[in-house]
Amino acid sequence: MSGLLVACGGGGARTATPVLGWYINPDNGGQAELAAACSAAAGGRYRITVSTLPNDASAQREQLVRRLAARDRSIAIMSLDPPFVAEFAEARFLRPFTADEAGGFTAGVLTGPVEGATWHGSLVAAPFYANSQLLWYRKSAAVRAGLDPARSPVTWDQIIAGAEQAGTTTEVQGNRYEGYMVLISALVASAGGAVLDRPEAGRDARPTLDSPAGHRAADVIARLAHSRAADPGLATADEEAARAAFQSPRGGFMTNWAYVYGAESEAVASGALDRAVLADIGWARWPRVDPDRPSRPPLGGIDIGVGAFSSHPDLAVDAVRCLTTADSQRRYMLKSKNPAARAAVYDDPEVRRVFPMADLIRESIGDAAPRAKTPYYTDVSTAVVRTFHPPASVRPNRTPAAADRLVTGVLHDKVLL
Amino acid sequence: MTAATAPAAAPPGPVGRVQRSNGRTRAERRLGWTLVAPALVAMVGVTAYPLARAVWLSLYSYRLTDPAGRHFVGLSNYGVVLTDRLWWSDVLTTVAITVVTVAVELVVGFAFASVMHHLVFGRRLVRTAILVPYGIITVVAAFAWRYAFALDTGFVNHVFGLGNFAWFGHRGSALFVISLAEIWKTTPFMSLLLLAGLAQVPRELLEAAEVDGATRTQRLFRVTLPNMRAAIMVALLFRTLDAYRIFDTVFVMTNGAAGTETVSFLAYRQTITRTALGLGSAVSVVLFVSVVLIAILFIKGFGVDLARARGER
Structure with missing residues (x-):
C-alpha cells in the first residue's frame, strides 16, 4: 500500500513540471541541444520537448497549419520560416509579444530578421537564426573569367559571361519549389522592385512583376538558362544539387546560403572532399542586377513563435527568451552552421574562426530583402514559381505579366492552383 | 405479369391473412430499422455530415488562415x-x-x-x-x-x-x-x-x-x-x-x-x-x-x- 502511494506521488511530481512542446525544422541536433540546455536552466519551472517537422519548408507549414487550425495545445513554441509568419499571425495562430517582451527579442538583432518577424506593427515571432545567400565562386574559375568578386561587386551578366568564358557553370536553385522563389524574389528586389504592391492588403494586394524590375529579373533567368553557364539539371536543382555541382570540376559560380563553407569544411574533414577544392572557394556579396545598384540578397532563417493555444503561454515566452539569447545563438551557429540573428554574435572569435566570412554574412542579412509579407504567401509563391518554371521557358516580355495574372486569379479564387 | 394479376384473382377469404401479414411486415420492418439504426447513425455521423459540410463550404470563398475574409459566393466555385x-x-x-x-x-x-x-x-x-x-x-x-x-x-x-x-x-x-x-x-x-x-x-x-x-x-x-x-x-x-x-x-x-x-x-x-x-x-x-x-x-x-x-x- 505504501509502495503504491510512493509510486503515485512520484508520478505526480514528474508531471508537475509543465512540458512545453517545441516543433522544430529538422537540423543536426542543434535545437534539441538548446532545448535540453534551457530545460536544465529553468530549474524545474518547465521542460522543453522537441518534435521534428518534415524536411521541406512547405510541408512544415502544412503540418503546423493543420494542427493549429485544430487548436492544438501541445504546440507551445514553433520554429517558423519567416515567409509564413504573416499567414500565421493573420490566422491568430501566434501569441503576439507585448512591447516589453519584444524589446528583449529585438535588441541588437539585425534589421532584416526583425522586419520579417513583424506583422501589423507588432512582433509576432522572435528572430532565432537568420540566413542569407552569398555568391560562392571558385577562385581558379574567377581568374579565367577575368573577375575578382572579392574586390569589386559583380553583376549577374558578368558571372554568366564569366562562367562561359571559364568553361564552368553558374549554379542556382531552379527546381519547382520555394528555393526558386527565393531566387526570383531576390532578383526582383535587387532590380529595385517587389513581387507584390501593398502585400499586407491580403487578397487585394497587387502583383507587380510586370514592371521594369520584374522584366530585368526574368531577363537574368532567361539569359542564364540559355547560356552555356547553365547546369544541365538547372530545372531540378535545389541547394544541395547546386552545391554538389559547384564542388565538382565543372563548378565556377553559385548563389547559395551561408551554410556552404561549413558543409564543405566538414566534407574535407570526413575525407569526402579534396582540401584543394576548399582552398579554391571564395565568397562575395550576392550579385547585382544593375551595375550601379547594390544587391538585395535573399533573407532566410527561422523565427520562434509562441502557439496561441498553448496551456502555458507565459512559460513559453520565458523559454523563447532562453532559446534566443546571444549565447544560445552563438552555440547554435557553431553547431548547425546557421548564422545568428543578433549582430554581436559575429564578433565572437570562435564564430569568426569557423566563419571567415562572418562580416559579409552579417552585412548580407542586414541588407537582405524579405520575401513578400502576405498572409497568402504560399499562393503567391506557388503561382509565381509555376509560371517561371522551367527556367528555360522564361520570356522577359511575357512571363512576368502571366505570373501577375495567375497571382491575381489565385488570390481571388478565380483559378485553381 | 403474374404478380400484377395475383391480387385480382385472390379470393375474399385471405384478406384477414393479408392484414395479419401486413401487421407482421410492419413489425418486421420496425425490427429491421431498429437493428440498422446504430449503423445508420454511425454512417450519418461519419459520411453524411462531412459530405453535407463539404457542400456547404463549397459555397464560400474561405481560407482557413483568413477566417475574417470568408464570404458567400454561391455556385461560383463550381464554375x-x-x-x-x-x-x-x-x-x-x-x-x-x-x-x-x-x-x-x-x-x-x-x-x-x-x-x-x-x-x-x-x-x-x-x-x-x-x-x-x-x-x-x-x-x-x-x-x-x-x-x-x-x-x-x-x-x-x-x-x-x-x-x-x-x-x-x-x-x-x-x-x-x-x-x-x-x-x-x-x-x-x-x-x-x-x-x-x-x-x-x-x-x-x-x-x-x-x-x-x-x-x-x-x-x-x-x-x-x-x-x-x-x-x-x-x-x-x-x-x-x-x-x-x-x-x-x-x-x-x-x-x-x-x-x-x-x-x-x-x-x-x-x-x-x-x-x-x-x-x-x-x-x-x-x-x-x-x-x-x-x-x-x-x-x-x-x-x-x-x-x-x-x-x-
Whole structure:
C-alpha cells in the first residue's frame, strides 16, 4: 500500500513540471541541444520537448497549419520560416509579444530578421537564426573569367559571361519549389522592385512583376538558362544539387546560403572532399542586377513563435527568451552552421574562426530583402514559381505579366492552383 | 405479369391473412430499422455530415488562415473548377490511369484467378504468393517502386542499360511507373474477386460443353465468362472507383509534378496545402459526384447486380 502511494506521488511530481512542446525544422541536433540546455536552466519551472517537422519548408507549414487550425495545445513554441509568419499571425495562430517582451527579442538583432518577424506593427515571432545567400565562386574559375568578386561587386551578366568564358557553370536553385522563389524574389528586389504592391492588403494586394524590375529579373533567368553557364539539371536543382555541382570540376559560380563553407569544411574533414577544392572557394556579396545598384540578397532563417493555444503561454515566452539569447545563438551557429540573428554574435572569435566570412554574412542579412509579407504567401509563391518554371521557358516580355495574372486569379479564387 | 394479376384473382377469404401479414411486415420492418439504426447513425455521423459540410463550404470563398475574409459566393466555385484547364488536365490524367490499370488488372487478374482455381498442388502457397502485394501498404509499395526507378538509388536503368533516363521527369514515363505500381499492388484484389466468380461457374455446364465438343477458347468465352458476368462487373466497378480516387502513389512518386496530378491530389492541394476550403470543397464535391456517376453507369448501364454477385440471390 505504501509502495503504491510512493509510486503515485512520484508520478505526480514528474508531471508537475509543465512540458512545453517545441516543433522544430529538422537540423543536426542543434535545437534539441538548446532545448535540453534551457530545460536544465529553468530549474524545474518547465521542460522543453522537441518534435521534428518534415524536411521541406512547405510541408512544415502544412503540418503546423493543420494542427493549429485544430487548436492544438501541445504546440507551445514553433520554429517558423519567416515567409509564413504573416499567414500565421493573420490566422491568430501566434501569441503576439507585448512591447516589453519584444524589446528583449529585438535588441541588437539585425534589421532584416526583425522586419520579417513583424506583422501589423507588432512582433509576432522572435528572430532565432537568420540566413542569407552569398555568391560562392571558385577562385581558379574567377581568374579565367577575368573577375575578382572579392574586390569589386559583380553583376549577374558578368558571372554568366564569366562562367562561359571559364568553361564552368553558374549554379542556382531552379527546381519547382520555394528555393526558386527565393531566387526570383531576390532578383526582383535587387532590380529595385517587389513581387507584390501593398502585400499586407491580403487578397487585394497587387502583383507587380510586370514592371521594369520584374522584366530585368526574368531577363537574368532567361539569359542564364540559355547560356552555356547553365547546369544541365538547372530545372531540378535545389541547394544541395547546386552545391554538389559547384564542388565538382565543372563548378565556377553559385548563389547559395551561408551554410556552404561549413558543409564543405566538414566534407574535407570526413575525407569526402579534396582540401584543394576548399582552398579554391571564395565568397562575395550576392550579385547585382544593375551595375550601379547594390544587391538585395535573399533573407532566410527561422523565427520562434509562441502557439496561441498553448496551456502555458507565459512559460513559453520565458523559454523563447532562453532559446534566443546571444549565447544560445552563438552555440547554435557553431553547431548547425546557421548564422545568428543578433549582430554581436559575429564578433565572437570562435564564430569568426569557423566563419571567415562572418562580416559579409552579417552585412548580407542586414541588407537582405524579405520575401513578400502576405498572409497568402504560399499562393503567391506557388503561382509565381509555376509560371517561371522551367527556367528555360522564361520570356522577359511575357512571363512576368502571366505570373501577375495567375497571382491575381489565385488570390481571388478565380483559378485553381 | 403474374404478380400484377395475383391480387385480382385472390379470393375474399385471405384478406384477414393479408392484414395479419401486413401487421407482421410492419413489425418486421420496425425490427429491421431498429437493428440498422446504430449503423445508420454511425454512417450519418461519419459520411453524411462531412459530405453535407463539404457542400456547404463549397459555397464560400474561405481560407482557413483568413477566417475574417470568408464570404458567400454561391455556385461560383463550381464554375471556377469546371472551367479551369488544370481540372480537366487532371481529369484526363486520372481517367488515363484508371482505364489502363483496370484493363491490365482485369486480364492479368483473370489469369491469376484461373491459375489459383485450377491448381491442384501447392494451392495455398500460390494463393499466398499472389496475394502478397495486396498486403503491402500502398505508401510502402510506392516508395519501393520509386526507389527502383529513381536516378540515384534505382536499379532499373542499370539493368536495362538506360543510362540517366529520368523516369519521373516526363509525363508519359512517370505515368507508366505510377500505373505499373498500381497494377502490381491491386491485381491480387481483382483476382480474388474473379476467383469467387470462377467458383460460381457450374461444373456441369463446362462438362456438358466439353462433351459437345467445345474447344478451350469456346468454353472460356461461351460458358465461363458469361456465367462470371456479375463477378466481373463488380470487380470492375470496385477497381474503377478505387483507381479513380488514386492518391498515395502519385503523392510519393512525383508529388504531382510532370503532369501526373490526379483529381484527388488536386482536391488535397486546394484544401490542405492552400487551405482554400471553399474551392477545395468544390473540387471534392465534383470528385464525389463523378464517382457516383461512375457507380450509376456501372449499375444501371451495365446492369451490375451487387446482391447477386454476393450470392444473396
